[in-house]
Amino acid sequence: MTGLALFAAVFLACVVEAVEALTIILAAGTGRDWRSALKGMAVALAVLVLIVAALGPAVAALPLTALRLVVGGLLLVFGIGWLRKAVLRASGNKALHDEDAAYAEELAAARSAAGGRSPSPATGTRSPSPSRASCSKGSKSSSSPSPSAATSTTSRSRPSAPQRP
Structure with a gap:
């Protein structure tokens, strides 16, 4: 494998992981609050830098064949x-x-x-929206489908196999 192909493969794998991490940060920021999401991101980056700095050179000492096998x-x-x-x-x-x-x-x-609220840039705090609150776990509202209805809906959405005569 050439150096350029290896670089491209590693770069693309890192991009995929970065997109996943960004998705988690965005979900935590919008669902809970931005301060804790950004603080968690900063701590995770600091830990990653420390691990790479401490263990990065040690990877060169590992036998490549055994590492590939594991x-x-x-x-x-x-x-x-x-x-x-x-x-x-x-x-x-x-x-x-x-x-x-x-x-x-x-x-x-x-x-x-x-505490049931997520910060909003405009007002400071806001309550969860009614549409999301009615979907919470354990909700018994009439607007949410029962588990059996959700299962039947999901099974109907899959394409059925053609029947033979």
């Missing part, structure tokens, strides 16, 4: 687990992810940890 084995184990879950979900034997429900649960948990 990393490849871990990728294989996790990959087989993810494949198993994907096959179970595609076959209908495992429930599909409901990302909206998961987001609502996490947002409700973040807002309750912040």
Whole structure:
């Protein structure tokens, strides 16, 4: 592998991780408050710098063949687990992810940890919006569908296999 190809691969992998980290920071900032999200980001960056400075040179001392074997084995184990879950979900034997429900649960948990409010730049504080509050975990409002209705809706949205005569 050439140096340029290696650089491009590592750079793109780092960009993916940076986008994921940014997404987490944005979610924490909008769901809870910006001060704690930015403080957490600063602490995480400082810890990362310290780890890289302390352990970076030690990576050169590791035997490359053993490192490749360990990393490849871990990728294989996790990959087989993810494949198993994907096959179970595609076959209908495992429930599909409901990302909206998961987001609502996490947002409700973040807002309750912040005292039920998230800061707004204009007013200082605001209450959670009614549409998000009605989706919180344990809500018994008539507007939120029951778990069985959500399951049937999800299963109907998947394309069915063509039937043979």
